[in-house]
Amino acid sequence: MAKEYAKSFYKSTAWKKCRQSYIKKVHGLCEHCSKPGYIVDHIEEITPENIGDPDITLNHENLQYLCTPCHNRKTFGKHDPIRDDVMFDATGNLVRR
Ligand SMILES: [Zn+2]
Numbered sequence: 001m002a003k004e005y006a007k008s009f010y011k012s013t014a015w016k017k018c019r020q021s022y023i024k025k026v027h028g029l030c031e032h033c034s035k036p037g038y039i040v041d042h043i044e045e046i047t048p049e050n051i052g053d054p055d056i057t058l059n060h061e062n063l064q065y066l067c068t069p070c071h072n073r074k075t076f077g078k079h080d081p082i083r084d085d086v087m088f089d090a091t092g093n094l095v096r097r
Helices: 004-011 013-025 068-077
Strands: 039-042 063-066 086-088 094-096
Touching: 004 013, 013 039, 013 063, 039 068, 063 068
Parallel strands: none
Antiparallel strands: 039 063, 086 094
16 A cells, blocks of 8 residues: 555556556566566655655656566665565555555
8 A cells, every 4th residue: 555645646647647658668678677567666766745746756767667576676675675664555666654
């Protein structure tokens, strides 16, 4: 489940369009390994402070399309893998509980 502040964003038409057009742009392939991708990831993570800023949330420059293994590597590579303060929402984005 996404954080309350992010729920309406992920349900928004603007995000769905942005996400779909981004996936098309990268031909549906993971940008790291070129296997079929799964997750549109925000490079600069969405926070309550920037969620109203389309330059962050709806900017293709701030997105990357990843397959699940690459996303997990990105997400957990630099951190302790045992964390209970983060999770994935319905669209596969990492969110804080
Ligand atoms: Zn990959």
